[in-house]
Amino acid sequence: MTGYADWQPWLLSLHIIAVIAWMAGMLYLPRLFVYHAGAKPGSELSETFKVMERRLLRMIINPAMILAWIVGLTMATWGHYWGEGWFHAKLALLIALSILHAAFARWRRHFAQDRNLHPAKFYRMMNEVPTLFMILIVILAIVRPF
Numbered sequence: 001m002t003g004y005a006d007w008q009p010w011l012l013s014l015h016i017i018a019v020i021a022w023m024a025g026m027l028y029l030p031r032l033f034v035y036h037a038g039a040k041p042g043s044e045l046s047e048t049f050k051v052m053e054r055r056l057l058r059m060i061i062n063p064a065m066i067l068a069w070i071v072g073l074t075m076a077t078w079g080h081y082w083g084e085g086w087f088h089a090k091l092a093l094l095i096a097l098s099i100l101h102a103a104f105a106r107w108r109r110h111f112a113q114d115r116n117l118h119p120a121k122f123y124r125m126m127n128e129v130p131t132l133f134m135i136l137i138v139i140l141a142i143v144r145p146f
């Protein structure tokens with residue numbers, strides 16, 4: 001018989017790998033937006049950013065988020081974490097982070113259609129938000145203060 005305790009180190013490793021890839025992308029994409037906002041629409045530079053942004057979102061950020069959710073929810077269910085306070089708080093932040101992810105995907109689409117709506121300063125601010133979420137989520141998952 002094998003139970004959660006046998007699989008937990010493997011699931012957690014997979015979880016951390018997925019989370020690192022997701023976060024790396026969530027920090028890099030708005031940085032690309034900062035520079036893209038300063039490039040002239042239709043210029044060679046702007047077209048290069050479009051390719052970088054599309055590939056980053058489709059090949060790294062989206063699959064990494066899906067994997068982090070699947071493995072995370074598997075651990076939450078198998079490990080019986082659904083009743084715990086830290087997990088509720090983490091879940092609320094994860095939903096907020098996923099909404100931010102959707103907003104990034106939307107802004108990428110706008111750039112791809114040459115109709116970006118925001119200045120570089122806006123993306124510079126948005127670049128800090130995933131960092132804040134990451135700090136709070138890691139503390140909740142490791143310290144488990146409640």
Ligand code: HEM
Pocket residue numbers: 008012015019023065068069070071072073075076077079081094133134137138141142
């Ligand atoms: C995407 C949805 C996510 C779900 C459903 C989820 C769920 C979980 C669960 C249930 C555990 C406990 C596993 C165990 O110890 O048996 C865990 C561990 C952990 N999670 Fe997540 N997680 C998610 C995303 C994230 C994100 C985005 C981060 C970091 C930014 C993160 C960081 C961690 C860390 C550091 C641990 C290790 C805690 C420890 O074992 O001491 N997770 N996660």
